[in-house]
Amino acid sequence: MKKLILLAMVVLGTMSIHANVLPVSQNTKATVTVQSEYTEVTADAVPAAVKTALQTAYPGAKLEKAFVNEKKEYKLEISVGDQKATVYSDVNGNWLKI
DSSP, rough: OHHHHHHHHHHHHHHHHHOOOOOOOOOOOOOOOOOOOEEEOGGGGGGGHHHHHHHHSSOOOOEEEEEEEETOOOOEEETTTTTEEEEEOTTOOOOOOO
């Protein structure tokens, strides 16, 4: 009976050695944003439909800078009074949500 108890203690002792808590590595999430490259264009290169949509949606807005990507989407940096904003439009003057 003593041998059985001693054997049980040895078995339980060896099992507890392997029950150590290992450090948990923290998962790191990397967010990659794929954005089309915009190249700067002059205000004259912006289509009339985009300019009309800009004046309709933002009366009195001044076009500060204009950019275009390969999909013919326009990034417009505008100012209305003392406020500045960036808006996005397609070639037909439809507003995009980015």
